[in-house]
Amino acid sequence: MKVWTFVATILLTAATAFAAGPVDVLGLWKTDGGDSQLELFTCGEKICAKIVWLKVPKYIDSNDGPVGRTKVDRKNPKPALRNRPILGLQVVNGLTARGSNRWDKGVCYDPETGKSYKCKMQLKSHKRLEMRGYIGISLIGRNFGLTRP
DSSP, X not given: OHHHHHHHHHHHXXXXXXXXXXXXXXXXXXXTTSSEEEEEEEETTEEEEEEEEESSOBOOSTTTSSTTSBOBOTTOSSGGGTTSBSTTOEEEEEEEEOSSSEEEXXXXXXXXXXXXXXXXXXXXXXXXEEEEEESSSTTSEXXXXXXXX
């Protein structure tokens, strides 16, 4: 009897994870390493994200920027955008739902390099989200993990 209860619990948990919808990914997510937090939100029928918290919001090394000043998007390829604060910066745009727990066809921006990538994401569990930024095809890229804070 205990075995069947255990199996039923596992199946229900798996069904819940695979039945995830857009609402399940909305809200705050902490980056692996804990250096920042993103807020995922709807933008029309798509998903977008912005940086809402930084562990170190000001420059602490003069090689990066003026010590004590708020971090800005200084590596942006467009000079007119280089003074935008990192806090509040929208870094994910246009992720489109593709099934119950997958989104793709988005664009992710990395303010540390000033580069944009195609991106997709998958909800692995209620507390784990995996994004993948890539160039061309998704085989050429890297994963970016997020967890619920």
